[in-house]
Amino acid sequence: MPLLGPPPQLGDLIEFSRPLYQHWGIYVGDGYVVHLTDQEGWSSVSSAVGGFAVVRKDRLDRVANGCTYRVNNKFDQKRSPFPPEKVVRAALDLVGETMAYSVTSANCEHFVTELRYGAGISEQVENAVLYTAVGGGLLAAALATFAFVTTRNKRQNQ
Structure with missing residues (x-):
């Protein structure tokens, strides 16, 4: 043990x-x-x-x-x-x-x-909420960047 x-x-x-x-x-x-x-x-x-x-x-x-x-x-x-x-x-x-x-x-x-x-008190819950919020924010930023680059490339190709 x-x-x-x-x-x-x-x-x-x-x-x-x-x-x-x-x-x-x-x-x-x-x-x-x-x-x-x-x-x-x-x-x-x-x-x-x-x-x-x-x-x-x-x-x-x-x-x-x-x-x-x-x-x-x-x-x-x-x-x-x-x-x-x-x-x-x-x-x-x-x-x-x-x-x-x-x-x-x-x-x-x-x-x-x-x-x-x-x-x-549960730090597991507090940490999970924090990691989810940070991860969600990072995902949203990545998606926004991808959308911006994709839109810009389409405009440049037209």
Whole structure:
């Protein structure tokens, strides 16, 4: 199981690197994480289709499923995290609950940041919106340039 960095402590955010996205959980001790996921407990991607996900407590190595993972309490410098015991208790109290799931507003990263900081934040969503906007802008500029050059060439050939 490829852990990058220091071992997790109670209440830590755990980031699992998946192809094309990251999955998130809260470390609750004894090798377990609580996470918002599909029924099988490996991913939240299939939850996007149904609009619902389940809060599960699973072995960290089972959730990693061979992927790398790391402690990533990325907002600790910007926000005060709740005490670890409070984070763990809140996470464990939700195990078994079915929750609404939305890639853009209620995903696994929103779930864990809400538990740790009291605010559901997802940089994956913010980054995807930014990359889409930049990519769309670049595409629009390229199309406008192509249209301009094509029109100019047609006029010159007439």
